[in-house]
Amino acid sequence: MKILVTGFDPFGGEKINPAWEAVKKLPDTIKGAEIVKEEIPTVYGKSADVCKKAIQKHQPDVVLNIGQAGGRFTITPERIAINLDDARIPDNENNQPIDQTIQTDGQAAYFTQLPVKAMVENVKNNGFPAAVSNSAGTFVCNHIMYQVQYMIDKEFPNMKGGFIHVPFIAEQVVNKPNQPFMQISDIAFCIEKTIEAIVNFGDKDDLKAVGGETH
Template sequence: MSDSKRTILVTGFDPFGGEPVNPAFEAVKLLPDDIAGATVVGLEIPTAFTRSAQVVEEAIERERPDWVLCVGQAGGRAAITVERVAINLAEASIPDNDGEQPFDAPLREDGDTAYFATLPVKAMVRNINDHGIPAAVSYTAGTYVCNAIMYHVLYLLDRRFPGVKGGFIHVPYAVEQGVGKSAATPTMAVATMAKALEYAIEAIVHDETGAKGHDGGSSAAGTIC
């Protein structure tokens, strides 16, 4: 890293699966321009297996960030979940926004079986929880576009952008998305999600120890992008 001001690229998906909004990018839009002395660059990306990777790769080339944090929706989860690992598998139960629906397909033919997040996952969870917002480590990002972009980013950072760290956070449904769903469906205010992302980024900027440490709990998979 250089002595100049550091930058974090934060991405959020557009709506998918018939939902009117995607709380991931709605939360990203609420982030301040500066968090803990780092410049925040927000970016909306398509919920599409192929195009999302292309858009993020172009943004990394353009912005030359120190960190890349991708954010997606995990409908059915009640807490903010910070993902620990992405797997080299694309398996879609519904088509993405470009109509692509891969099944049992590798994301990268020359990629590793899995990549672990290189952001301080457990410090991120701890800082979110310390500010009164429920958060946990997750050990599955699914097999849809959320897992795909996490995998593609970590692949690119490993192969093309050494020294840049990356990871992924899932957020629950927004409150307004609960309308028409089961009364038991968990939701969270987008403003709360945005504060959780802010606390996660604080931990990223201040903690360079990696992903090890107390995990703050774990989460099962829900309906995730």
């Protein structure tokens, strides 16, 4: 198995993005799966172009995109991506789409093919907080998750895709009182544990475990 793991560059005035910093720390092999690492820009459209070129070059079985979700306490695999760009802030090339459809011939939403509950359980079983998320937002994180799912739908039907949001790291919250954070080494460890679950489950159905939300 070959897994392409991407992380975004810094955005929103930050000097670092824990997503890419954590991806860089991943081992080159996890449970026998080859790990290919790629940085992608926090830019609508261009992020998908860079990701697609990496897919064409490496022909992965799985694409796992990683992004920063400042304010979240846990490692959160995303369950679904929606066909909507609605930017609260500009991206790194000053694009700020408002209520724009990502792909006119795409589905309203796509569910990940990855075993998100098994991923969460493996992180928790190794001593760190994790939860399934049912909203990837409407910024570039949702955009890339949707775009990869669209590529799967239209061009790469044998590939699987998914997205994980990670918290801030310590240096990002020095001047952000009461914001949760994790150490970068711990984020990398947690991502590794999610990948272990992806490999272990292969084509098996995800766990039937409690993981829903009331609101």
